[in-house]
Amino acid sequence: MRLSPAHRTAPRRIAAAAIAAGAVLGLVGTSAGTAGAATPAHPGRPDKPIIGGTEKPVGAYPFMAALLAKGRGNPHDRQFCGGSLLEPGVVMTAAHCVVGEQPKQLETVVGRTVLSKKNQGHVRNVTDIVVHPRYARGQEAYDIAFLILDKPVTGTAPVNLPTAGTDALIRPGAKATVIGWGNTDTEVPNYPDRIRAVDVPIVSHIECKASYPGYDKKVNVCAGVEGKDSCQGDSGGPMFRKLPGRRGVYQVGIVSYGDGCAAQGAPGVYTYTGSAKLWDTLGESAQGRKVKRLLGR
Known part of the structure; x- marks a missing residue:
C-alpha cells in the first residue's frame, strides 16, 4: 500500500499526502519499493498512478471519492x-x-473531477473508520474499509455491488x-489533478496465483495488462463495469x-466486492456488523 515512510513495511498504491499532525499517509518517491501496512504480505511496486488511461470530463464519475488528509493545503497535494x-x-x-488512522485526520470529497x-x-468529514476485521488481524486479502460520513451525500447515485457469491462479472x-x-508514468512520478480512467x-x-503466491481467489480478483493498470495514488478506488x-x-x-505498475505478467490485485466470504466475515466484529446492518447486508 502507499503509506508513510514510518509504515514502510509492505507495498500498496497510496499517493503522497501530509496529515494534520505532520505524519504522512502517502509516499511519492523514485524507489522501486512502496510503503505498506502494519502486516506485510506483498512485494513492492514503483511509485506511479493510472497507467495508459485518459482524462475524463467533469461529472463523469459522480460516485468517485477522494480521501484527503485534513488541512488547508491544495486538495491535490492532500x-x-x-x-x-x-x-x-x-x-x-x-x-x-x-x-491505524483517526477519523479526525481525514476528510473525503465525493463527485470531484x-x-x-x-x-x-x-466535502464530508469522517466520523468513524471501519476496517474489515480479518484485515485488522493480518489477513491482507480482506483489503476493504468503510468511512462513515458526518452527513449523507444526496443527489448522487452510489455504486451497485455484484450479488454476493457470484462471479458472472469477473469472467x-x-x-x-x-x-x-x-x-501516470512508470519512470517519473506524475500525479494528475484531473481524474483519469483506463479499461x-x-x-x-x-x-x-502464478504472479502472486499469496493471492486468495475467494476474496480477490486480478485485472490489467502490460501498459494498462492502476498505480500509486489509486489505492481504494473502484474497478467497475457498466452493463x-x-x-x-x-x-x-x-x-x-500489485508488483510494479502495468508490468508484463504482473496485473493489479483488487478486493472482489462480490465475494460472499468478504461480506460474511465482515460480521466477525461489532463494527462490521453495524456496517452490514447499515448496508442491509
Whole structure:
C-alpha cells in the first residue's frame, strides 16, 4: 500500500499526502519499493498512478471519492487514496489506506473531477473508520474499509455491488474500468489533478496465483495488462463495469496491490466486492456488523 515512510513495511498504491499532525499517509518517491501496512504480505511496486488511461470530463464519475488528509493545503497535494460512494453516508475504500488512522485526520470529497477545484463535489468529514476485521488481524486479502460520513451525500447515485457469491462479472477477458488520480508514468512520478480512467481486462485466478503466491481467489480478483493498470495514488478506488440495460455502475473491485505498475505478467490485485466470504466475515466484529446492518447486508 502507499503509506508513510514510518509504515514502510509492505507495498500498496497510496499517493503522497501530509496529515494534520505532520505524519504522512502517502509516499511519492523514485524507489522501486512502496510503503505498506502494519502486516506485510506483498512485494513492492514503483511509485506511479493510472497507467495508459485518459482524462475524463467533469461529472463523469459522480460516485468517485477522494480521501484527503485534513488541512488547508491544495486538495491535490492532500489526496492519498480513492474510494466510492456505497451509501449516501458511507464511502468504501481499501483498508490499507486508513488502517491505524483517526477519523479526525481525514476528510473525503465525493463527485470531484479536478482535485484542486474546491467548488466541485461534496466535502464530508469522517466520523468513524471501519476496517474489515480479518484485515485488522493480518489477513491482507480482506483489503476493504468503510468511512462513515458526518452527513449523507444526496443527489448522487452510489455504486451497485455484484450479488454476493457470484462471479458472472469477473469472467476472464471481460473489460472493466479503473479510475483515479494515481501516478501516470512508470519512470517519473506524475500525479494528475484531473481524474483519469483506463479499461483493463479481468485476469483468471490461475494466472493471478502464478504472479502472486499469496493471492486468495475467494476474496480477490486480478485485472490489467502490460501498459494498462492502476498505480500509486489509486489505492481504494473502484474497478467497475457498466452493463447493457442497467443504470449506474457495478463495482467489482477495490484497488489493493500489485508488483510494479502495468508490468508484463504482473496485473493489479483488487478486493472482489462480490465475494460472499468478504461480506460474511465482515460480521466477525461489532463494527462490521453495524456496517452490514447499515448496508442491509
